[in-house]
Each structure stands twice: as structure tokens, then as C-alpha cells.
Amino acid sequence: MKDVKKYQQAEKLKKWRDETQPIPWYHDGLENLSNRLHPLKQVLRVTDIQPLSRDTKLYRLVSARADQPLAPFRAGQYVGITVEINGVRTTRPYSLVSSPNQLAYYELGIRKKEGGFVSTYIFNELKVGDIIEATEPLGTLYYNPLFHGKELVFVAGGCGVTPFISLLRYISEKALDLKVWLIFGCVTEEDILFREELEDIASRRDNINVHYILSEPGPEWKGDCGFITEEIISSKIGSIGKKYFYIVGNRAMHEFIKKELENLGVPQHRIKFEAFGVPDDITQIIGWPSTLDHSSRVKIRVHYFKSGMKTEKTFEAPCTEPLLNSLEREMRSELQLRSACRSGECAFCRTKLISGKVFTPPQVVIREVDQAIGFIHPCISYPLSDLELDLTMG
């Protein structure tokens, strides 16, 4: 009886609140805007596929839902693309190459990585008409006029040029008052992606300069050869002044360019870096415990919900594979793990580590609050000992 009275009182209070404090007039508008900007997921249809080089293709995607237009983005951002391969559901980030000035479609330039899990699947299997899932646009590699100034240097390695294509399209279309240099390192001439378009933009815009450097040029190549060194950089851009540097490529390239920029006297706060994926060989990364047997396998015990009931599972995983890859392979349809950047940045995959030790590359910055309460980012964590994880908090 007491409970019924309490319930009646609560109902009365709710009715009174609804009458005296109605939902603000702007509520629906803000809610709609927020959903438009940050959809939980986007469902996309592939409408066109074009080859860009021997191992890279351009994919054009539109929204597959009439009631959900594509989310707007800033040039330089990426989306997490989720696919299911042999029962393993997984996500990889791909930079948007299309211009944010139009939202009729997104474009992605995806390179087939040798032995790559998702990129090989996309390259070989994805066809026009297929439906795929994507996250909202994410990432911080966009132009910020407050901090980046008016002179920008884009340094790209191989497929790392993709976010710069979007940025250059945006800057050129908007005729922004910026001076830009793209220094684009490739293996051979065949690997220069979007060459025609880059040359077209550079020929139409005096403020945009494009330079290629080939590490393995053919005999007919007349341009620069080798790596992107401090000499190459200063010969193209002149003095460092207040220029702001964006570097996109693999981690080895980043380490190399970072040192070259240090030699040129570029302060750290004027460099932005985006790593394209996890290190190819984690055992070569500074800080990796040299005494650890690289072929070690560890036991991973996970607690998670299955059909609403708390349950647990133990499996073995190699210490040289990102923990998230092992989790996705072992948990399959039993559990859907969220991820987007796969490089420790977005925090989508944050997971509570109950016990054990993991290795995270030193360049990866995990939020202090996550570290303090024992959360790890399994996309960029490697198990160094047996682990116990709590996946019931996701």
C-alpha cells in the first residue's frame, strides 16, 4: 500500500513538472541537429568504385537511408567503416577524401595492405550496391584558423595523402586565404594518387604548391628522389617562420619526419600527426620489453553480458597482436565491441583492465582519467601477461 501511495505521489509530481516546466521550444531542433551531426551510425551504399593505382581504389558512398542524410564533416576527418568478415565484425578508420562542401556522397581512397584483414576484403570483395556501416565523422586533423595560422605544410606518405585531398579540395573551392605546400612521398610514380587533380589544383591556385618525392623512381623520373628530409622540406617551403605542419603516414615515417622537423627548429606544438594504423611490428617500437619472447601467448579472461546474464570466457592471444583484434576474433557474434580510430585516439574501445599488464606505444596518449581508473584502449594495447578484462561496462 505504501508503495502505491509513493507511486501516486511520484505521478502527481511528474504531471506538475510537465505542466509547469514544458520541454523547451528548441528541444526538438537541437535534438535533430545533434543526431544529424553525431549519428550513432550511418548506413552507406557503395555507388561507384574506381581504381586509383595498382593497390588503391576510390569508393563513392551515399546514405542508404532516405531519412538520414550524410553527417557533415571537416576536411581531414575520417569515418570508421565496419564490416563482417567470416563472422568477425570489425572496424577500420578511413579518411574522407571528398570535399565537405558537398554532402551528396562521401569518397574514400582505400589501399590494399599486404596481408591486411579489412583492406584486402574491401579491395577484393566490396562491390557497387553493397551496404556498409560507418561511424560519424571523427578525428582532429582539420584546419583550425585560431592555432594553425595561414601557412600550412602537409607531409604525406603514400596513402596518407587522402585527408589532404579533402583539405586541398576544401581550401581551393572556398578560395581560402592560406598558403599551402603538399610534400608527397611515394615509392614509384605509379603510386602518386590523385596526381591529375593535384596538378590541376596547383595550376589554378597560386597559393597551393605540390611536390612529389619518390623513393624508388624509374629512370625517366626527373623530380626529387629519396626520403622527405630536412633539406627537401626547406628547399620547398623556405624558412620555417610560423608554418604549421601536418604529417600523415605510418609510424615509422612519422618518427623520421619528426626528427627532420626538429633539426629545422619546428616546435612540437606546430606539428600535427595522424598515424595510419597500428605499428607493423610492435616489437620494434621503443619501450617494447626486449626480454619478452615474441612468440609468447597469454590467457585473456573476459567478463561480459550474454543474453542479459553476466558470463565469462577465457582464450589465448599472441602478445604481438592488438588486443582488440584478438577480442573480435574470439568473441565474434557474442559481443559487439565499439571502435573507430584503431589508434588510441577516439576512446570508443575503452575497456576496464581488472588485472595484468599491457604495452601501449609511447606516442599514444590515453586520457589521464582513463589511466587513473584502469581503463585501456585495446585497439592499441598489446598483452604482456595474462589479463582479466571487464567488458560489462560498454
Ligand SMILES: Cc1cc2nc3c(=O)[nH]c(=O)nc-3n(C[C@H](O)[C@H](O)[C@H](O)COP(=O)(O)OP(=O)(O)OC[C@H]3O[C@@H](n4cnc5c(N)ncnc54)[C@H](O)[C@@H]3O)c2cc1C
Ligand atoms: C585516422 C586514420 C585514417 C586512415 N585513413 C586511411 C585511408 O584513407 N586509406 C587507407 O587505405 N588506410 C587508411 N588508414 C589505415 C586503415 O585504417 C587500416 O589500418 C588499413 O586499411 C589496414 O587495415 P587491415 O585490416 O587491412 O590490416 P591489419 O589491421 O593490419 O590486419 C593485419 C592482420 O591482422 C589480422 N587481423 C586484424 N584484425 C583482425 C580481426 N578482427 N580478426 C581476425 N584477424 C584480424 C589479420 O590476420 C591480418 O592479416 C587510416 C588509419 C587511421 C588511423
Ligand code: FES
Ligand atoms: S578505437 Fe579509438 S581508441 Fe580504440
